[in-house]
Amino acid sequence: MKRRIIVFALLASMLLTLTACTKTDDTAASSSDVVLGEYKNLEVTLLDLTVTEQDVMREMYATLVDYATDVTDETHTTIQQYDVANVDFEGLLDGVAFDGGTSTDYDMVVGASGFIDGFDEGLLGVAVGDTVSLDLTFPEDYSEATLAGQAVVFNVTVNSLKEITDDVVAANTDYTTLADYTAYYTDYLNEQAESSIETQKENDLLDQIVASSTITTDHSAEITEYVDYYTSYYESYATNYYSIDLETFLNYMYGMTTEEFTAELTSNRETSLKYMDVLLAIADKEGLEITDDEYNEGADEMMRTYSYDTIEALEEAYTKEAIIDSLLCDKAMQIVLDNCVVVEN
16 A cells, blocks of 8 residues: 555656546547446545644654754753654663664654654653653554564663744744644645545545446556656656666665556556546436536646646647546546545544
């Protein structure tokens, strides 16, 4: 799943096609290519992506931790929530230091560090210069198998305390106070969460429709073109910016082989084309059409999104038929959304 998300994120900013639904006439799926399954009254369970205070602080402070200033309040001598503490720490498993568990001169936002449960809490109230031993346990699903579920001891020494003040925010952001910057990040992360939930909702519904449909459209040429395009792009990127080959680049940046990368590209393109096929089949079954006003409005939005100065330039790049199909896909998706049953997580 992580690799698939990485690839989707990589490709999102460099779409080969206008949208997941964009295509040209010669690759259009005819009504005989798709036997449409159920697309109304489908159940979908939404992701639980509640944004917590810790989420906000972790993301926000990450942008400012390098600019934190020394605490000036002489009475502020022990760690408080969301202080930036400079620490040395060593993690021990059965009395032996384990890989990745040791660091020196490390700046962490206490209360939003992302460390395992109990680490941050164990530092609250600890004074500068003191060392504390924390008896902790890695979660059972921890990514490093040798540490998953293991009881460990972290010895942590607090070197100094810093804080992020209104002055720090004003000097390094477009905001003047920490409160304003926090409010901005809270809104931003909530918007991101809502967008992710909506994307998951649409993908879940489309997956159900595809699973219940029979699709015989031959998209092999489009898939090959897509894979070749992005393989060539990343080969050039790896060579020009890193002076390394594609295999080395993919392994270094994403922990993937070229075979895995190709498989991801193929899977992603196959999925988007199947989504396109069922959505256009829904549009056909529902008798959907795009009016001139809807076309102009949709094309204007696409021009802004993809940085085209005129509708003519947009149509030259993607064809008017492809733009209409994209808008039909949007309309068909709205019908699916309007008729689904949402199950709260």
